[in-house]
Amino acid sequence: MLRSVRVRLTLWYLLVFGVLLAGFSLAIYLKLSRDLYSRLDRSLLNAARTAAASFQTETSEKGGNARAGAAEALVEMRFPESYIAIYQGSSPLASNYPEGEHPVIPVDLSYVKQSSTPIFDSVPGFGGDGARQVLLPVKAGRGDYMVLATEPLHDFAEQLESMRRVFYLGLPAALAVAGIGGFLLARKSLAPVVAMSNQAERIGASNLHERLTVGDGADELSHLARVFNELLSRLDRSFESMKAFTADASHELRTPLSIIRGEADVALSQDREALEYRESLAVIQDEARRLSRLVDDMLELARADAGQRSLRIQEFYMNDLIDDCARAVQSLSLKKGIRIDLRPSSDLPFCGDEDLLRRMILNLLDNAIKYTPDAGVVTIETVQESGSIKIAISDTGAGIPAEAAPQIFDRFFRVSQSRSRIEGGAGLGLAIAKWAAEAHGGNISFVSNAGAGSTFTVTLPSDTRTA
Numbered sequence: 350m351l352r353s354v355r356v357r358l359t360l361w362y363l364l365v366f367g368v369l370l371a372g373f374s375l376a377i378y379l380k381l382s383r384d385l386y387s388r389l390d391r392s393l394l395n396a397a398r399t400a401a402a403s404f405q406t407e408t409s410e411k412g413g414n415a416r417a418g419a420a421e422a423l424v425e426m427r428f429p430e431s432y433i434a435i436y437q438g439s440s441p442l443a444s445n446y447p448e449g450e451h452p453v454i455p456v457d458l459s460y461v462k463q464s465s466t467p468i469f470d471s472v473p474g475f476g477g478d479g480a481r482q483v484l485l486p487v488k489a490g491r492g493d494y495m496v497l498a499t500e501p502l503h504d505f506a507e508q509l510e511s512m513r514r515v516f517y518l519g520l521p522a523a524l525a526v527a528g529i530g531g532f533l534l535a536r537k538s539l540a541p542v543v544a545m546s547n548q549a550e551r552i553g554a555s556n557l558h559e560r561l562t563v564g565d566g567a568d569e570l571s572h573l574a575r576v577f578n579e580l581l582s583r584l585d586r587s588f589e590s591m592k593a594f595t596a597d598a599s600h601e602l603r604t605p606l607s608i609i610r611g612e613a614d615v616a617l618s619q620d621r622e623a624l625e626y627r628e629s630l631a632v633i634q635d636e637a638r639r640l641s642r643l644v645d646d647m648l649e650l651a652r653a654d655a656g657q658r659s660l661r662i663q664e665f666y667m668n669d670l671i672d673d674c675a676r677a678v679q680s681l682s683l684k685k686g687i688r689i690d691l692r693p694s695s696d697l698p699f700c701g702d703e704d705l706l707r708r709m710i711l712n713l714l715d716n717a718i719k720y721t722p723d724a725g726v727v728t729i730e731t732v733q734e735s736g737s738i739k740i741a742i743s744d745t746g747a748g749i750p751a752e753a754a755p756q757i758f759d760r761f762f763r764v765s766q767s768r769s770r771i772e773g774g775a776g777l778g779l780a781i782a783k784w785a786a787e788a789h790g791g792n793i794s795f796v797s798n799a800g801a802g803s804t805f806t807v808t809l810p811s812d813t814r815t816a
């Protein structure tokens with residue numbers, strides 16, 4: 350039961366509320382009893398002072414006879430609650446105490462003699478509740494006397510007792526009401542969480558597109574639902590792209606595999622000339638090459654996605670790397686009569702993953718040559734700007750239609766499926782190039798006018814170690 354957040358919240362609430370309520374009640378009780386005592390002490394002192402004044406007057410009227418003065422003073426003295434006694438030393442001269450009750454002198458009277466201030470004390474007696482007394486030194490005639498004013502505490506005790514009763518009964522009742530209220534409140538506040546977890550429980554791989562209901566408020570629960578929905582959207586997107594990737598990958602793999610199988614089947618269906626076998630094997634070799642390039646590309650991207658492809662950073666000259674790449678695609682460009690215009694650049698020392706950047710540049714050059722008609726021109730220009738290096742590869746090819754622009758860097762995307770396949774691409778070249786640029790803290794962009802060629806520009810920070 351304690352595992353339930355509702356119960357735990359209620360218990361915590363009760364604990365805090367109970368401690369506060371008990372502390373508050375105790376403070377009220379103490380304050381009230383102190384006020385009652387001080388009011389009592391004031392009324393006792395008033396009674397004692399009145400009695401002392403009367404005692405002094407009566408004693409002087411009786412010619413200095415203190416006993417007669419005391420008796421006379423007390424006959425006139427009647428207070429509703431207080432009783433008075435007048436002492437000389439420890440012997441009472443007179444008192445108006447009720448029958449059977451005896452005044453109690455709280456302290457040593459020899460000490461009291463020297464004292465000129467009243468002494469307050471609580472004493473036992475008076476029906477079990479005790480009494481409050483004040484002892485007031487007084488001079489009458491030529492003698493020192495004490496006036497003792499006493500008030501029984503039963504009224505006082507009754508008031509405190511009734512207040513304690515209120516607390517004893519009220520505290521548990523208040524706690525019970527607070528507990529029920531707290532539990533209902535906790536249940537109401539947690540109801541959206543319960544609803545959310547029920548909804549979330551129903552979401553699985555087959556219905557990842559479903560979302561939690563988000564309240565219209567800006568509270569924590571709406572925020573939680575929104576965050577959870579964003580997480581679901583991210584999962585949904587990556588799940589969808591994984592599904593698309595798997596579907597595209599199997600589609601791409603199926604084509605060369607079926608060509609290889611078909612070619613082998615045809616070659617083996619009957620005895621053939623050596624030349625025919627040679628031709629079939631050449632087709633098979635071609636498709637096998639395409640397959641292994643495709644698998645390499647897919648592996649590279651899968652490793653990049655899994656974060657397993659860390660950069661192997663080293664120092665090299667970017668201009669040398671670009672020269673190498675231009676040389677590597679020369680035979681391809683010569684076949685189509687395409688001129689490669691490599692604009693000269695100064696030495697550009699660079700720090701990065703040379704192999705990955707080589708692959709990126711080769712992919713861009715390969716595309717530029719593939720998608721440019723015979724006798725076209727491919728231009729490579731490298732410029733150093735403050736803090737970055739820009740590599741621009743332009744061609745005089747067919748360009749990229751505007752509607753294809755948003756997807757051009759997507760995996761397996763080809764503007765014209767049939768044409769690209771003839772050219773040998775699977776639609777992974779630009780995805781790898783984009784990843785390579787971004788892994789170095791840079792970016793890749795392109796401008797293209799249909800029919801007027803394309804320019805792909807890679808911008809890399811000069812020092813990728815700070816990227």
Ligand code: ADP
Pocket residue numbers: 712716717720721744746747748749757762763764765769773774775776777778779780803
């Ligand atoms: P592929 O391996 O098919 O070339 P890429 O990812 O390299 O795949 O390119 C994706 C698509 O973008 C290509 O199929 C092609 O249609 C288009 N494309 C890429 N570069 C160029 C370019 N320089 N000129 C025209 N189209 C291009």
